[in-house]
Amino acid sequence: MKRWRSWFAGALIAAALAGAVLHFGEIRKFADLARRMEPLGLLAALGLQLSTYASLAMGWLDVGVEAALSATLLLRVLILWLPLLPGLILARRLSRRPGAL
Secondary structure, three states: OHHHHHHHHHHHHHHHHHHHHHHHHHHHHHHHHHHHOOHHHHHHHHHHHHHHHHHHHHHHHOOOHHHHHHHHHHHHHHHHHHHHHHHHHHHHHHHOOOOOO
16 A cells, blocks of 8 residues: 555655746746747737636627526636535445445
8 A cells, every 4th residue: 555655655746846847838938939029910819818707708798697597506616516426326336335434
């Protein structure tokens, strides 16, 4: 069992290191892109992004309060509880084994 833990810790550290290297590589690429960006292009991109948010907000104005609330609750269930489901199923199966707890 201890051998498994050491392998898991090693894999976790390696994954964190790989993620950090990739993340900082993306930051360098972004900084290079930002240096080459023209102000007019940046303003156009910012305007398009803000228009996306504005059009989405205008779309939600046509939806009733009940529909918006139900969509919010459904999204909360999908984001918060659905990822926990496999762990809950596994914990239930393990608790039903003889000699558990």
